[in-house]
Amino acid sequence: MRVAILVFPGSNCDRDMMVAVETITGRRPALVWHKDSQMDPVDLIILPGGFSFGDYLRCGALAARAPVVEAMLDHASRGGAVLGVCNGFQILLETGLLPGTLIRNERLKFVCRSVNLQLQHDHGSPLLSTLDPGHSLTIPIAHNEGNYFAQKDDLEMLRQNGQIAFKYIASPAFGPDNPNGATDNIAGILSANGRVLGMMPHPERAIGNGHPSSDGKLLLRAILQGVA
Amino acid sequence: MLENAEMRFADAEAMGLSHDEWLLILKRLDRTPNLCELGIFSAMWSEHCSYKSSKKWLKTLPTEGPQVIQGPGENAGVVDIGDGLAIVFKIESHNHPSYIEPYQGAATGVGGILRDVFTMGARPIALLNALRFGEEDHKKTKHFVSGVTAGIGGYGNCIGIPTVGGEVNFHKSYNGNILVNAMAVGLAHADRIFYSAANGAGNPVIYVGAKTGRDGIHGATMASTEFSDETESKRPTVQVGDPFTGKLLMEACLELMAADAVLSIQDMGAAGLTSSSVEMASKGGLGMEIDLDLVPVRETQMSAYEIMLSESQERMLMVIDPEQAETARAIFDKWDLDFMPIGRVTNTQRLVLLKDGGVACDIPLAPLVDDAPEYDRPYRPNELQPVLTSASLICDFPVKDALIKLMSSADLASRRWIYEQYDSDVMADTLAASCGDAALVRVHGTNKALAISTDCTPRYVEADPFEGGAQAVAEAWRNICATGAKPLAITNNLNFGNPEKQNIMAQIVGAINGMGKACKVLDTPVVSGNVSLYNETDSMAIQPCPVIGMVGLINEWQTAVGIGFTSVGGAIFIIGQPADCADGWLGNSVFAKVVAGREGGAPPPVDLDAEKTHGQFVREQIAFGQIKAAHDISDGGLLVALSEMALSGNLGADINIPESDTLLAWAFGEDQARYLVQVEDAVKFQALLDEHNLEGHQIGITKVSQILTVGPDVTISLEEIRQCYESKLPQMMA
Numbered sequence: 001m002r003v004a005i006l007v008f009p010g011s012n013c014d015r016d017m018m019v020a021v022e023t024i025t026g027r028r029p030a031l032v033w034h035k036d037s038q039m040d041p042v043d044l045i046i047l048p049g050g051f052s053f054g055d056y057l058r059c060g061a062l063a064a065r066a067p068v069v070e071a072m073l074d075h076a077s078r079g080g081a082v083l084g085v086c087n088g089f090q091i092l093l094e095t096g097l098l099p100g101t102l103i104r105n106e107r108l109k110f111v112c113r114s115v116n117l118q119l120q121h122d123h124g125s126p127l128l129s130t131l132d133p134g135h136s137l138t139i140p141i142a143h144n145e146g147n148y149f150a151q152k153d154d155l156e157m158l159r160q161n162g163q164i165a166f167k168y169i170a171s172p173a174f175g176p177d178n179p180n181g182a183t184d185n186i187a188g189i190l191s192a193n194g195r196v197l198g199m200m201p202h203p204e205r206a207i208g209n210g211h212p213s214s215d216g217k218l219l220l221r222a223i224l225q226g227v228a
Numbered sequence: 229m230l231e232n233a234e235m236r237f238a239d240a241e242a243m244g245l246s247h248d249e250w251l252l253i254l255k256r257l258d259r260t261p262n263l264c265e266l267g268i269f270s271a272m273w274s275e276h277c278s279y280k281s282s283k284k285w286l287k288t289l290p291t292e293g294p295q296v297i298q299g300p301g302e303n304a305g306v307v308d309i310g311d312g313l314a315i316v317f318k319i320e321s322h323n324h325p326s327y328i329e330p331y332q333g334a335a336t337g338v339g340g341i342l343r344d345v346f347t348m349g350a351r352p353i354a355l356l357n358a359l360r361f362g363e364e365d366h367k368k369t370k371h372f373v374s375g376v377t378a379g380i381g382g383y384g385n386c387i388g389i390p391t392v393g394g395e396v397n398f399h400k401s402y403n404g405n406i407l408v409n410a411m412a413v414g415l416a417h418a419d420r421i422f423y424s425a426a427n428g429a430g431n432p433v434i435y436v437g438a439k440t441g442r443d444g445i446h447g448a449t450m451a452s453t454e455f456s457d458e459t460e461s462k463r464p465t466v467q468v469g470d471p472f473t474g475k476l477l478m479e480a481c482l483e484l485m486a487a488d489a490v491l492s493i494q495d496m497g498a499a500g501l502t503s504s505s506v507e508m509a510s511k512g513g514l515g516m517e518i519d520l521d522l523v524p525v526r527e528t529q530m531s532a533y534e535i536m537l538s539e540s541q542e543r544m545l546m547v548i549d550p551e552q553a554e555t556a557r558a559i560f561d562k563w564d565l566d567f568m569p570i571g572r573v574t575n576t577q578r579l580v581l582l583k584d585g586g587v588a589c590d591i592p593l594a595p596l597v598d599d600a601p602e603y604d605r606p607y608r609p610n611e612l613q614p615v616l617t618s619a620s621l622i623c624d625f626p627v628k629d630a631l632i633k634l635m636s637s638a639d640l641a642s643r644r645w646i647y648e649q650y651d652s653d654v655m656a657d658t659l660a661a662s663c664g665d666a667a668l669v670r671v672h673g674t675n676k677a678l679a680i681s682t683d684c685t686p687r688y689v690e691a692d693p694f695e696g697g698a699q700a701v702a703e704a705w706r707n708i709c710a711t712g713a714k715p716l717a718i719t720n721n722l723n724f725g726n727p728e729k730q731n732i733m734a735q736i737v738g739a740i741n742g743m744g745k746a747c748k749v750l751d752t753p754v755v756s757g758n759v760s761l762y763n764e765t766d767s768m769a770i771q772p773c774p775v776i777g778m779v780g781l782i783n784e785w786q787t788a789v790g791i792g793f794t795s796v797g798g799a800i801f802i803i804g805q806p807a808d809c810a811d812g813w814l815g816n817s818v819f820a821k822v823v824a825g826r827e828g829g830a831p832p833p834v835d836l837d838a839e840k841t842h843g844q845f846v847r848e849q850i851a852f853g854q855i856k857a858a859h860d861i862s863d864g865g866l867l868v869a870l871s872e873m874a875l876s877g878n879l880g881a882d883i884n885i886p887e888s889d890t891l892l893a894w895a896f897g898e899d900q901a902r903y904l905v906q907v908e909d910a911v912k913f914q915a916l917l918d919e920h921n922l923e924g925h926q927i928g929i930t931k932v933s934q935i936l937t938v939g940p941d942v943t944i945s946l947e948e949i950r951q952c953y954e955s956k957l958p959q960m961m962a
Contacts (some may be wrong), residue, residue: 054471054473109648109649175648
């Protein structure tokens with residue numbers, strides 16, 4: 001199992017993701033610097049959360065043009081697996097690997113809280129195939145631009161192909177169930193081939209061992225098993 | 229103003245210097261200073277940089293202990309946590325900038341305190357804050373709350389350090405002068421702490437980070453004067469933060485320190501290049517020569533005065549090992565940051581600044597630091613306020629209505645609207661944030677955790693500065709002990725009005741004395757701090773607010789407890805209160821203010837010995853597994869603490885009440901040194917209390933139904949409490 005985590009200036013969940021993956025696999029993933037235009041072959045590339053390039057211009061817009069992203073796109077075009085979390089999801093949208101965009105949260109404020117997600121997929125993606133559809137997961141979010149939006153055609157395509165991976169569902173925590181106003185409560189989506197997954201919630205912050213939930217570990221383990 | 233024009237007293241006065249101070253400068257220089265030199269003197273001798281009004285009293289605080297590696301005087305304090313690790317922490321105010329421009333003021337407050345911590349070689353792992361705003365219906369309060377919250381989140385979230393706790397309150401005395409204090413805690417190797425004292429004459433002085441602009445010029449001086457209606461015209465003196473550059477600078481500095489290239493380092497905070505160069509050179513007993521033409525600037529034609537007094541953010545000054553210069557440059561190239569040799573360390577004990585082929589400043593360092601004025605300001609305390617009896621404050625308010633009113637008051641309502649805007653989970657080591665007595669943050673890769681809390685009760689300090697100063701420490705102590713952690717040390721942020729007024733100076737003296745006594749008894753030395761005076765607008769002083777930031781250590785984080793009830797049928801005990809108690813201290817309580825509509829009165833007295841004994845007992849019983857949940861009783865008293873435990877654990881409780889004519893005082897009094905705990909075994913716990921000779925007894929039991937039953941007649945659903953508790957701030961901010 002070879003995993004690479006891309007590090008952009010302003011990434012701030014790279015270490016957390018590294019620790020989470022190492023906890024699960026027993027092997028430390030490689031951290032790959034944004035200026036590297038080449039990378040060794042891996043089974044999974046992870047784009048971590050943070051504020052790449054300060055979120056200047058548009059979240060993820062500058063990172064999507066970094067040299068290392070060329071290498072990531074090559075990997076994806078060969079059917080390689082990619083996971084983007086939070087800012088990583090934003091970057092994936094900016095590269096065009098996934099459709100749609102993430103706009104400012106409906107309430108115009110950053111929001112950090114635990115949310116409940118329901119696994120939607122009926123896609124057969126290898127990344128999620130070991131989890132039961134309908135399974136619910138408790139995982140925290142922390143973002144200012146997590147309000148998923150897509151054109152009608154894209155949304156229709158996502159629905160028809162079963163590319164919607166997670167939706168926000170009712171949560172016992174005080175506050176709205178949909179934390180950011182995302183269209184159709186969408187929290188994460190898959191690419192058409194099911195090998196690229198983008199999601200707003202942070203699974204690396206829910207790996208038990210002091211975290212209130214270990215559902216992120218469950219999810220990451222499923223993804224890692226799926227790409228092995 | 230011309231750079232080389234000869235300065236007069238009027239110029240010095242405009243920069244906040246007194247006539248005596250002006251004469252002292254003339255005497256020390258034996259000539260008239262130029263603009264740049266005068267600017268440097270005024271910044272270094274400002275209250276903000278020199279602590280001239282408070283120094284005499286700060287010296288009386290205990291600062292030593294076996295756990296202390298570095299006390300006050302450096303960028304931040306350093307405390308040993310064993311196994312070769314140390315924590316580095318400090319709190320600092322950004323009150324005036326935040327009043328003028330709430331978002332940037334708060335954001336740069338966070339950025340500044342983070343630089344203070346990573347300058348010492350520590351990776352920041354937690355941020356906290358202490359905020360005071362005006363009364364809830366004041367026309368500007370919403371603007372301040374939303375701007376400050378967004379600014380704190382804007383910086384902390386982006387740089388990727390979790391904001392894990394803090395405290396917020398509202399009072400009319402802050403209508404014209406809000407308080408924004410930010411605290412940062414970092415983790416370092418105990419033998420790899422970096423200091424600011426320059427060393428090695430001839431070594432290169434390097435400027436790193438963002439470029440210098442015209443923002444924040446003379447901010448330190450602004451922070452040392454009272455506000456007036458015209459203050460908003462001072463917006464150009466507020467710095468602008470860039471957390472992205474801050475993140476790069478932090479990573480580059482930590483990488484450089486790991487590479488062993490740094491000899492000394494100092495962030496450019498208040499008074500920018502002035503205080504960093506002066507402090508580095510003077511602490512090293514050396515001198516410094518800087519060519520200002522080499523300083524990276526982002527605006528044209530900046531004068532020497534502007535470059536030296538700019539408070540542009542995200543900048544550091546370092547002395548590096550000349551043999552490591554190329555390594556150092558490569559690291560900063562990697563992070564795309566400016567890395568510019570701008571001068572060298574000298575042995576002249578003078579600060580020499582070159583500009584445009586000439587000398588812009590040539591002054592001896594000693595007067596800047598050693599001759600900084602130190603005042604023994606006269607003080608005269610206000611008369612102590614009377615002790616108010618319970619009978620004088622009790623109305624015929626039903627217990628239930630009083631509880632609902634308190635839980636939905638701005639003083640006590642949930643702070644969720646605020647803390648959900650802070651990323652509290654990044655770094656993935658946060659075990660508890662913003663929902664308990666103290667935040668808990670794991671020491672990465674170990675079983676240890678830090679418990680961290682910020683506390684102050686300004687209304688107590690105003691009524692009785694000594695008791696109030698002691699109470700702030702005692703409450704922080706309780707908050708740390710209630711998690712199971714051992715308190716180690718404190719940082720303090722002394723927010724007061726104009727020290728030239730005798731009653732204000734008396735508040736400062738009293739609070740420091742009370743704080744010092746508490747720190748001695750509780751063995752929590754002061755390792756760092758900040759003083760913010762002149763918190764007045766149009767001569768109206770704030771309620772004095774000496775904030776305590778306390779850090780404690782727990783060796784096995786798995787043994788820590790939270791405030792929420794954990795299981796059904798658990799016995800609820802009160803510690804620190806005799807079984808026959810049927811009254812309580814209502815004077816100056818939240819109940820008195822919110823329900824009875826009466827502020828003031830003597831605050832509850834602090835018994836430090838009781839605090840110590842009770843805190844140690846709670847800590848021990850948590851470690852032994854006897855205590856499953858713990859909460860200190862503070863603002864709002866017993867029933868408010870009980871409600872918070874029930875809401876947090878989502879479990880109801882049945883509570884016994886005494887036969888009493890003063891039941892409201894029993895329910896909402898704010899007597900100190902008390903805890904509510906849920907215990908494992910009621911019989912055993914009572915025996916333990918008796919064995920330790922402590923007051924305490926069972927007052928109730930947890931239950932599965934979502935209802936609080938208080939005595940035979942009062943029942944309140946948790947849902948009702950939760951609704952009013954959670955909806956207050958969203959309504960206020962809507």
